[in-house]
Amino acid sequence: xxxxxxxxxxxxxxxxxxxxxxxxxxxxxxxxxxxxxxxxxxxxxxxxxxxxxxxxxxxxxxxxxxxxxxxxxxxxxxxxxxxxxxxxxxxxxx
Amino acid sequence: xxxxxxxxxxxxxxxxxxxxxxxxxxxxxxxxxxxxxxxxxxxxxxxxxxxxxxxxxxxxxxxxxxxxxxxxxxxxxxxxxxxxxxxxxxxxxxxxxxxxxxxxxxxxxxxxxxxxxxxxxxxxxxxxxxxxxxxxxxxxxxxxxxxxxxxxxxxxxxxxxxxxxxxxxxxxxxxxxxxxxxxxxxxxxxxxxxxxxxxxxxxxxxxxxxxxxxxxxxxxxxxxxxxxxxxxxxxxxxxxxxxxxxxxxxxxxxxxxxxxxxxxxxxxxxxxxxxxxxxxxxxxxxxxxxxxxxxxxxxxxxxxxxxxxxxxxxxxxxxxx
Numbered sequence: 001x002x003x004x005x006x007x008x009x010x011x012x013x014x015x016x017x018x019x020x021x022x023x024x025x026x027x028x029x030x031x032x033x034x035x036x037x038x039x040x041x042x043x044x045x046x047x048x049x050x051x052x053x054x055x056x057x058x059x060x061x062x063x064x065x066x067x068x069x070x071x072x073x074x075x076x077x078x079x080x081x082x083x084x085x086x087x088x089x090x091x092x093x094x
Numbered sequence: 095x096x097x098x099x100x101x102x103x104x105x106x107x108x109x110x111x112x113x114x115x116x117x118x119x120x121x122x123x124x125x126x127x128x129x130x131x132x133x134x135x136x137x138x139x140x141x142x143x144x145x146x147x148x149x150x151x152x153x154x155x156x157x158x159x160x161x162x163x164x165x166x167x168x169x170x171x172x173x174x175x176x177x178x179x180x181x182x183x184x185x186x187x188x189x190x191x192x193x194x195x196x197x198x199x200x201x202x203x204x205x206x207x208x209x210x211x212x213x214x215x216x217x218x219x220x221x222x223x224x225x226x227x228x229x230x231x232x233x234x235x236x237x238x239x240x241x242x243x244x245x246x247x248x249x250x251x252x253x254x255x256x257x258x259x260x261x262x263x264x265x266x267x268x269x270x271x272x273x274x275x276x277x278x279x280x281x282x283x284x285x286x287x288x289x290x291x292x293x294x295x296x297x298x299x300x301x302x303x304x305x306x307x308x309x310x311x312x313x314x315x316x317x318x319x320x321x322x323x324x325x326x327x328x329x330x331x332x333x334x335x336x337x338x339x340x341x342x343x344x345x346x347x348x349x350x351x352x353x354x355x356x357x358x359x360x361x362x363x364x365x366x367x368x369x370x371x372x373x374x375x376x377x378x379x380x381x382x383x384x385x386x387x388x389x390x391x392x393x394x395x396x397x398x399x400x401x402x403x404x405x406x407x408x409x410x411x412x413x414x415x
């Protein structure tokens with residue numbers, strides 16, 4: 001039987017209060033090994049206080065070939081930004 | 095990850111144009127993006143060679159872990175060699191994102207089909223060699239790698255950011271060993287000088303053949319896989335290392351080495367490129383030993399990989415039940 005260890009994507013929270021951020025990937029037989037290897041590989045210099053590991057095959061991503069159509073709907077909606085609006089002179093706290 | 099383009103006979107012009115325009119606008123290429131087959135192939139070769147170099151590079155230094163002169167030096171060297179393993183893993187991941195599984199890359203190394211940095215085919219004869227490797231070899235590696243943090247392929251650039259941070263520790267610990275020996279007893283000074291004598295030229299050669307003879311330079315520069323030429327990087331290394339050797343009061347083994355006031359650069363004597371090609375070609379002092387150490391490590395570790403996979407299968411089975 002072929003014993004390729006599956007690939008995992010690694011996310012590290014650098015300090016409490018910040019979001020987990022993708023830092024790379026690694027191979028491990030199971031989630032425990034993935035967590036321990038991620039610690040050994042990606043937090044050797046106090047880079048993290050928490051780690052998430054996710055099997056790479058469980059990540060679903062947008063298709064770069066369709067990025068334009070996919071993200072296009074937000075492009076012509078400048079009114080979603082506060083800078084779209086004119087603030088009359090003298091009006092404060094707006 | 096699927097890219098849906100492998101095996102397509104001819105890249106279509108629109109995709110090619112889009113790719114080139116991204117390069118021109120200094121936008122990164124990411125794994126699922128369309129890229130020309132040659133770009134993918136070149137990057138896979140370069141990144142996997144780089145990964146192999148990190149892993150093989152553990153061998154000459156690992157040789158000294160049990161013989162480090164103090165517990166302090168032993169801890170530092172152990173940490174450094176562990177870092178090199180990590181660098182190899184970051185880089186294998188980056189290479190895999192281009193579509194070739196890691197086992198295939200490792201198999202190519204073990205079959206002698208893939209290259210790694212020739213410098214690791216030289217032996218580490220004394221403790222001073224550990225100092226010289228950190229100072230010179232890691233110093234050269236930093237100069238090579240810093241520009242790669244800005245290369246066009248996202249995963250490679252990101253891996254390189256982490257690696258460069260860690261290499262800086264490697265270079266300093268090496269210089270620290272050299273400094274200590276250079277300020278020690280006459281035999282210790284002699285040992286430091288001997289290490290510099292043996293590692294200087296191989297380090298100068300680490301940047302690859304001169305620009306005029308380099309096969310990969312031009313295309314890689316266009317693809318922004320490479321941002322400076324071999325000779326430019328080599329000059330930078332020389333300019334920065336010669337004054338460090340002077341501070342150590344050690345002599346660079348090159349009677350023709352001189353400062354050129356006009357160009358504000360050091361000039362070196364002729365490099366023995368025959369030696370370089372001989373070692374690249376497999377005939378260095380330790381080529382066979384390095385490769386067989388890698389193959390043995392892989393084979394000896396097979397039962398661990400099998401056991402871990404079996405354990406994971408059993409656990410997955412009992413959870414499903």
